[in-house]
Amino acid sequence: DLSPYPYGHSHGPSHSHRHVRDCQPVIHGNVAQPHLCVYIRNDFLPATGHITVVHDPLRTVSVLEPGGPGGCGMNQREAGEETVRAGRCLYAQNGGFFVCDGVQVRDSGGVQNAQFGIRRDGTLVFGYLSEEDVLDEANPFVQLVSGVVWLLRDSHVYINRSVEAECDRTQETGTFDHFVDVVSARTAVGHNDEGKLILFHIDGQMDRRGMILWEVADFLKGQGVINAINLDGGGSSTYVANGSLASYPLDHCVSDPMWRCPRWCQPEDCSGHGTCIDGHCQCQEGWSRTGCDTLVCQPPACSAHGVCTQDGCACDTGWRGDNCSQGNQPLSGLVCLHNRSNFSWCGTCCLSPGPYDL
Template sequence: MAPSAMSRNALLLAVVSLAVHAAFGQNITTNLPQVEYPAFNSTNNDGAANITTYLIENNGPNGTVQTGHLSILHNPIGQFVVLPPAAGCVSTSNGVTTGGRSLTSTTAAAGNCHVAANGALFNVTTGGCLGNLVSNGVVIQAPGTQNVNFGLRNGNFVIGYVSALEAQGRAAGKVPFDQLTSGVVWLVKGGQNNVQQDLPYEDPSTQTTGTIQDFASIVSARTAIGHNAAGEILLLQLDGQSNVRGASLYDVADLLISYGAVNAINLDGGGSSAFVTDGILSSYPSDILNATVNGQTFSFRQERAVTSIVCFKDRFKIAPSQPCDPTSQNPNQCFNAAGTLSICCPGACPLRPGPLAVCGPAVPPTTPSPNTVSASSPTTVTTPGSTTGAPTGPVVAAPTVAPTTAGPVPSGTTATAPAKTSAPGVAAGTPPPCDPTSGNPNQCFNAAGTASLCCPGLCPQTPGANPQC
């Protein structure tokens, strides 16, 4: 239910205070809540994502029918990822702008996602990514904006507010994130509808609907993510059109609670809301495409380009004979067949970043070439997936079973971590060296909180002004 007039007036004062801080570029940092909850750690190591998906059909407001999807990822560790847009987040260097928004279906197909939905909100003017974004352990950006987050680190879900240092993996006593995305409004907290209580905490400038109260109350398409008591991920997508059909955030929270949610946050919604299965759009978006067919103009629905997505996919493992090379110039990087790379521990590479992921050769003390990888051929294991019974609540069950192709068996090999050495000399006017003692020793951060891979020695000139470790 929407709040009373009295509570709305009280909230308005809090929103005004937030707006004043936002106008001066300040974030409120006092008493920000955050919770951790253990994710279910499956003993099934075949790497296949165990997913159950349901089609939703409920009675919506004003006599409308509310449709959408509920997808449950039963084994989230290694099978849940946050992905930046296929083209990368918008970045400008030397006057050249790269990256930009991509369709959820495009990014999902490129990421081999069995189930995916749109993720964080984005800048509607520039198309830039908003909020904290960590993908497979790599910090894409970490401005520490005061909006709620959903992430995974060290086998635990993290829900709540995250500082820039923590998002960057540099906070004292905090393990770096494996996956992290931002939203706006903490919907469910401890199994209770938390929408109204959370509004004063949120930076309202991230959304463009109107006031933060308008944002919560409007009926629209919605996307949300959370977890249940079993440590499984719940991904909810509801079709809609602003002010016509769909759900308010209060409705979304109640629906998630009926499905067993313990904690959940709201992601981007409206025309951005999209649900994709194996690269194919399965939801009914609200954006209009006018096109000519057979000499006549018709109005169709079309998917909107967004930035980040959340993704359920099979876990691809590292070949056991290929531990990270502690003698390499880049001992903490794993390369895959596509030439992309991901941060990994000084020992065996973790379960990242994709098919045929291998580390650099264990003998030559040189940086492995992204275009040349030497590893044993991956083993393909096919195991039937499984589904569980339908959750309680007004849903029509239509479970789907994800394909179950997995990569090689994970490494049990470990390697000694490279010894800490003094960084090379830094010439005047150059960025400081990378910090080999940080949680992410191969990343440089700039004043905006964005990050870029760098060597263990001197940070390169990327990603922008004032890069620092």
């Protein structure tokens, strides 16, 4: 699969960033139409997708964390439909993320690959940003998203220069040239000469259908886009309209391979504690969260008197209850014989094989 961002347990670029000589951001004023379906014929197969034109990005565009605020810090992964539902979005597509609603959720400590951002005054920013740019407090970013490859700069295709400048470890498709030249699903963001934001999504499957980045750049240029960067695409690429999946994902549904389903289960094996059914992890008893990676009785659920296990709290001697909060008390009427009784609560007298003589 085409993977601009590694499928590990972190979000955004993982490399140690370096200075890029040509690192001046391209800034355009914000003047900021619903989505349009597009049908493109290329050298491979016809490709379908969407273009969304946004008139007022400052007030209508947000970068959302999976699982809600804090999801990035907890390494959460979530289907686009679920994230959109929580964010009450009309339209949505894959991206990366850095700053969400004015809150910085990732700090990579240096120069990034190509980025798109919206500052507090509504200015749209495309380009390479230094740490000082990102942390600017006079006119801070309220939304900021990282990409891989600056497609268009000042209406010129900028892919070759971008490949020379950027770090290729932010994608796992293979060599950087292969990442650029392989046909696959793609996602991009740009703006036109009126300051309107352009969101672009194309369906595909690596080596079978979709577009190469050169085609994406040429197509966007033909639509009047001035600056654009490539975002997260590949197998996880989806487009959601009015809360419903409006794209054609590449993965076959588990329940019926005749149909296609979005890639929802991350990780695919549900952390070894569940089963992926049509994109949702059905967790085994004792496990929870989207990826079935969290025990149900997380601390302090066992009240410091027990250990959380898959079967629940294993209480220390002398404690009982679902959360080990109840101390065992000697019960009147119990007769203990050599530290044995006919009662089964360990911590008072434990049941042992009989018979007993009173």
